[in-house]
Each structure stands twice: as structure tokens, then as C-alpha cells.
Amino acid sequence: MAEYPSPRKAALRTKEYHPPLGSRDGVRLDFNENTFACSPKVLEMLGRISRSDLTKYPEREPVERLVASQTGLDPAQVLLTNGVDEAIHVLCQTYLDISNEFLLPVPTYSMYEVYGSSTDAKLVCVQATDDFSFPLDALLSRITPATKLIAIANPNSPTGRAVPREAILKVLESAPHAIVLVDEAYFHFYGQTVLDLIDQAPNLVVARTFSKAYGLAGLRLGMLAAHTTQMRWMRRMISPYSVNGLALACLPPAIEDEAYLNWYVDEVLQGRKLFIDALERIGVAYWPSEANFVLVKIGAKHKEFTSAMHRRNVLVRDRSSDPGCTGCVRITVGTLEHTAIGVKALEETLMEIEWSPDES
Known part of the structure; x- marks a missing residue:
């Protein structure tokens, strides 16, 4: 056999x-x-892309500078990814080891569990309350020295519930030894962010996507924002060419068409x-x-x-x-x-x- x-x-x-x-x-x-559709300016850009443009390896840095300017961050704090899925994968590969725990309030976005389970870390799920409000006290009680990554979708999927800023601050303060991912995929429909805390909290990582409000799901574009002390490790773990040239060409007109x-x-x-x-x-x-x-x-x-x-x-x-x-x-x-x-x-x-x- x-x-x-x-x-x-x-x-x-x-x-x-x-x-x-x-x-x-x-x-x-x-x-x-x-x-509905992406901005018409994105289609205009696609029409201007030449055959020779497709022969070149993509460069994410110039577009990262634009995104940093648009979000009020330093370019060194911004990393573009192949959708938020790659962002989650990069975080798991960067921080989770065999002795670590990944703390996950549930229900939530399924890819946290997918990529977390692909590491040697232990997944620790914390069930939300009956009304699906954020289980802050239960989550805090499960933080241990082994906790290395905590994922908070804000607003959450599939529930749509938002996490109060005060709750996120409490988690950041209670787990200084762990990376706290705040996934703001639905930021544009909520209007509140913790991006302003990046300089103050070295354990905070914020994710954004250009798939939802911008209508670029087919191009696969996401973003990680973090303190420069953490970002250098994430850059080491990501492929330098994972974001394709078409996506990088189309993001600037999408962002500029406010x-x-x-x-x-x-x-x-x-x-x-x-x-x-x-x-x-x-x-x-x-x-x-x-x-x-x-x-x-x-x-x-x-x-x-x-x-x-x-x-x-x-x-x-x-x-x-x-x-x-x-x-x-x-x-x-x-x-x-x-x-x-x-x-x-x-x-x-x-x-x-x-x-x-x-x-x-």
C-alpha cells in the first residue's frame, strides 16, 4: 500500500x-x-492600465503612504494586505506559538478561528451574552499570562453589535502582554474608531477593509495599522508582493472619491x-x-x-x-x-x- x-x-x-x-x-x-458598484473612477483607472503594467511586480509602499495620510497615521504604521483575511493570517503567524492562547469572543468572524486553529496556540472562546453585547467581564476573566492575541470585531459580524471604546481600553490595559486586534471592517457604517490610540498602545492592532463600503471585494485589499514596534515583525511575516498591482492602482482613486x-x-x-x-x-x-x-x-x-x-x-x-x-x-x-x-x-x-x- x-x-x-x-x-x-x-x-x-x-x-x-x-x-x-x-x-x-x-x-x-x-x-x-x-x-451596487465601486467608484466609477476605479473603472477609469482600470481602463488606463497597460499590458506593460502587468509585467511589473507591485509596490505597496507608495499606496501605503497615501492610506497613512488619509487615516492620519505614519506610513511606517500602515501595512496593506491581500484582504483582511491575510491580515489575520499574518497576525496569527507573527504572534501565536505553542504555549500561547488566542482569546476570541463568539460569535464572530469565522476566519479568526480558521487561522488561529492553523497555529499551535490554544483557542479560548468566550460566549457573548444573550443580547450579543460584548462580554467584557467574561473576557477579562479569561486573560492569563498565556494570552497572546485577542480579536475584537467592531462592529461584530454576524451580530452587528458595537463594542464601546471604554471596553476596548479596558482590554488593552488588562492584557499589555497580548496583541489586541480591533477589526474595523464596518467602520464606515459605524463612524467610530480606535486608530487614534495606535501611538499610545503598543499592543493595539487595527484592521480595515476596502471590500465593504469601497466595493473592492474582488480586488482583495485590507489594511493593518499598528505601533512601529509591532509593525516591523508583521512586515517580516508577509509576502512583499501579496497585494496585486491592479488593486494597488485602483485604491487611490477609490479613496480620493469621497x-x-x-x-x-x-x-x-x-x-x-x-x-x-x-x-x-x-x-x-x-x-x-x-x-x-x-x-x-x-x-x-x-x-x-x-x-x-x-x-x-x-x-x-x-x-x-x-x-x-x-x-x-x-x-x-x-x-x-x-x-x-x-x-x-x-x-x-x-x-x-x-x-x-x-x-x-
């Missing part, structure tokens, strides 16, 4: 991520993407209010959200609900497998037009599956 090479133990225990299979045609209210960004964010904020008003009118339970999505409680018919929405060409994300999220579905909020389509499909679907508010 033939023998085959075996992967290391960490690879065997790494949690697999399975993206949805099949067609995703329709109104995509399942992945928290920009539901009018377009503000228009889309305003559409989402109006859409979120419209959607929540509809949920309250219908009687669907939900959790307050500071992001571009809302987590709703459908109950036992969650699978029927997502399937019936899909038949109406509206995609939503069943989150029942997340800790504490049994019967829950996450629905993205996009433009007012797409939100209206989503509300109409929601109303028709609930009637079709004979759902009642008692099931929430």
Missing part, C-alpha cells in the same frame, strides 16, 4: 471554511458586500433604517446593528426561509451554526433600491412558509 506525506498536526486540526456553492446570481444580501463613498454609506444608513422599520412592522425579532447588515431571528424555519428568499433571487446568509445563533439569518443592507427588493422578498417569503412572530 502506497504511503503519502502527511501534513503537520496544525493543518489536520485547522477548521475548514466552505463558501456557498452554486450560483450567486441575484440581489446579494448574503456577504455584506457593496451591493463623494461617491459618502453617497453609498448614506444609502446604507437609510436602507438600514428602512429595513429595521419593516422588521418591526412585521414582527421579526432582530438585534441592533451598527454595520451594513442586520441579524434576524427566524427560528426553526430558517432553512426554509433562506431557500425561499433564494427562489426570489435574494440571497441571505443562514448563521444558525454560529455559537448562540440558532435560527438566525444575517441580511445585508445595500442601496435603497436593493433594500426595498429585500423587504418585498422578506414579506412574501414569510407568508409562503407560513411564519408567525411567535416563532422568532
Whole structure:
């Protein structure tokens, strides 16, 4: 019998991520993407890229200087990444060792667990409260000398709940020996940040994405911001060419088109209010959200609900497998037009599956 090479133990225990299979045609209210489009200035830039431009290795430093200027940071404090997923991977590879613990409030973004489980560190999950508010006291009680990384999504996914600044400060103060990642992927829909603490807190790392409000998910662009004492180690662990040239060329016009960004964010904020008003009118339970999505409680018919929405060409994300999220579905909020389509499909679907508010 033939023998085959075996992967290391960490690879065997790494949690697999399975993206949805099949067609995703329709109104995509399942992945928290920009539901409309990126800035038209991005398409103009793509049209100006020549064949010879594609022969060159990409240079991230000039664009990092622009991002630093836009965020009020020093260029040495900014690192562009191939999406926030790479940012999380880099953090895990930089800081987590066999004797360490990765502290993770749950439910939260699944890639923290995926990349954390690929290291030799121990994952320590802290369950959020019933209303999905940040479990500060429980988290603080689990901090030990072995704690090396703590991940806080703010606002959180899939719940949309925000973490108060005072709570983040308390975590930073209580774990000076650990890196505290504050993932601000949904910053534009929330409006609050801790980027201003970078100089004061050497254990703080902030992540941002250009996939959501900017509409560049297909180009894979993220950002890490950290004190220079930490950033040098992260730069050592990342590939120098992981961010491709097309993404680097398109980011400057996306950032500079503030009018377009503000228009889309305003559409989402109006859409979120419209959607929540509809949920309250219908009687669907939900959790307050500071992001571009809302987590709703459908109950036992969650699978029927997502399937019936899909038949109406509206995609939503069943989150029942997340800790504490049994019967829950996450629905993205996009433009007012797409939100209206989503509300109409929601109303028709609930009637079709004979759902009642008692099931929430």
C-alpha cells in the first residue's frame, strides 16, 4: 500500500471554511458586500492600465503612504494586505506559538478561528451574552499570562453589535502582554474608531477593509495599522508582493472619491433604517446593528426561509451554526433600491412558509 506525506498536526486540526456553492446570481444580501458598484473612477483607472503594467511586480509602499495620510497615521504604521483575511493570517503567524492562547469572543468572524486553529496556540472562546453585547467581564476573566492575541470585531459580524471604546481600553490595559486586534471592517457604517490610540498602545492592532463600503471585494485589499514596534515583525511575516498591482492602482482613486463613498454609506444608513422599520412592522425579532447588515431571528424555519428568499433571487446568509445563533439569518443592507427588493422578498417569503412572530 502506497504511503503519502502527511501534513503537520496544525493543518489536520485547522477548521475548514466552505463558501456557498452554486450560483450567486441575484440581489446579494448574503456577504455584506457593496451591493451596487465601486467608484466609477476605479473603472477609469482600470481602463488606463497597460499590458506593460502587468509585467511589473507591485509596490505597496507608495499606496501605503497615501492610506497613512488619509487615516492620519505614519506610513511606517500602515501595512496593506491581500484582504483582511491575510491580515489575520499574518497576525496569527507573527504572534501565536505553542504555549500561547488566542482569546476570541463568539460569535464572530469565522476566519479568526480558521487561522488561529492553523497555529499551535490554544483557542479560548468566550460566549457573548444573550443580547450579543460584548462580554467584557467574561473576557477579562479569561486573560492569563498565556494570552497572546485577542480579536475584537467592531462592529461584530454576524451580530452587528458595537463594542464601546471604554471596553476596548479596558482590554488593552488588562492584557499589555497580548496583541489586541480591533477589526474595523464596518467602520464606515459605524463612524467610530480606535486608530487614534495606535501611538499610545503598543499592543493595539487595527484592521480595515476596502471590500465593504469601497466595493473592492474582488480586488482583495485590507489594511493593518499598528505601533512601529509591532509593525516591523508583521512586515517580516508577509509576502512583499501579496497585494496585486491592479488593486494597488485602483485604491487611490477609490479613496480620493469621497463623494461617491459618502453617497453609498448614506444609502446604507437609510436602507438600514428602512429595513429595521419593516422588521418591526412585521414582527421579526432582530438585534441592533451598527454595520451594513442586520441579524434576524427566524427560528426553526430558517432553512426554509433562506431557500425561499433564494427562489426570489435574494440571497441571505443562514448563521444558525454560529455559537448562540440558532435560527438566525444575517441580511445585508445595500442601496435603497436593493433594500426595498429585500423587504418585498422578506414579506412574501414569510407568508409562503407560513411564519408567525411567535416563532422568532
